[in-house]
Amino acid sequence: GAVVSQHPSWVICKSGTSVKIECRSLDFQATTMFWYRQFPKQSLMLMATSNEGSKATYEQGVEKDKFLINHASLTLSTLTVTSAHPEDSSFYICSARVAGRETQYFGPGTRLLVL
Amino acid sequence: AQTVTQSQPEMSVQEAETVTLSCTYDTSESDYYLFWYKQPPSRQMILVIRQEAYKQQNATENRFSVNFQKAAKSFSLKISDSQLGDAAMYFCAYYNTMEYGNKLVFGAGTILRVKS
Numbered sequence: 001g002a003v004v005s006q007h008p009s010w011v012i013c014k015s016g017t018s019v020k021i022e023c024r025s026l027d028f029q030a031t032t033m034f035w036y037r038q039f040p041k042q043s044l045m046l047m048a049t050s051n052e053g054s055k056a057t058y059e060q061g062v063e064k065d066k067f068l069i070n071h072a073s074l075t076l077s078t079l080t081v082t083s084a085h086p087e088d089s090s091f092y093i094c095s096a097r098v099a100g101r102e103t104q105y106f107g108p109g110t111r112l113l114v115l
Numbered sequence: 116a117q118t119v120t121q122s123q124p125e126m127s128v129q130e131a132e133t134v135t136l137s138c139t140y141d142t143s144e145s146d147y148y149l150f151w152y153k154q155p156p157s158r159q160m161i162l163v164i165r166q167e168a169y170k171q172q173n174a175t176e177n178r179f180s181v182n183f184q185k186a187a188k189s190f191s192l193k194i195s196d197s198q199l200g201d202a203a204m205y206f207c208a209y210y211n212t213m214e215y216g217n218k219l220v221f222g223a224g225t226i227l228r229v230k231s
Binding site for chain 1: 148150152157160165206210217219221223224
């Protein structure tokens with residue numbers, strides 16, 4: 001149980017285009033989902049927290065207009081990187097938690113390369 | 116001040132041997148959760164073990180066990196009979212809703228290399 005999927009697993013796009021990453025909780029209802037960014041050999045940096053049906057809460061320094069997060073249902077959250085630039089190239093990981101529970105489950109991550 | 120500190124950027128262990136990864140944290144709360152996550156080369160984060168602060172007993176999961184010292188705010192991970200598949204980056208994490216809401220606070224990570 002507690003499986004989180006992400007799609008796509010990797011994506012290459014041209015500078016200036018937008019990319020959408022999907023995160024799904026497959027066997028549980030995720031009231032809260034998280035989006036992280038990770039650089040090689042570094043820890044996870046929290047970008048934003050989203051609760052189903054409400055606006056995402058972004059961490060300081062994260063551009064909300066650039067990283068659009070939607071948590072439309074209890075099993076799906078999406079991250080859209082708008083007008084992507086090479087500096088947005090990174091590994092993006094989503095995570096999910098059930099309300100009232102403390103354990104977070106992670107998706108397999110999405111590698112984004114912006115050319 | 117850093118909430119979760121992993122002071123060992125890299126560690127090495129011989130296959131079949133035991134290794135201990137250290138983690139210290141800073142909090143004034145008495146009720147919280149601590150986790151160890153493993154991130155192998157695939158980069159999928161995998162929950163290794165969790166500890167509830169109000170429980171005195173150290174958590175164990177097969178070859179993985181923790182040494183939870185609440186007064187010292189220490190939460191080390193012991194891996195027994197190390198296997199090649201244990202090679203990964205290990206993250207210690209802290210969770211307390213009173214301090215950080217819904218957020219999980221991670222340490223910087225420790226890269227574990229397993230030698231055959």
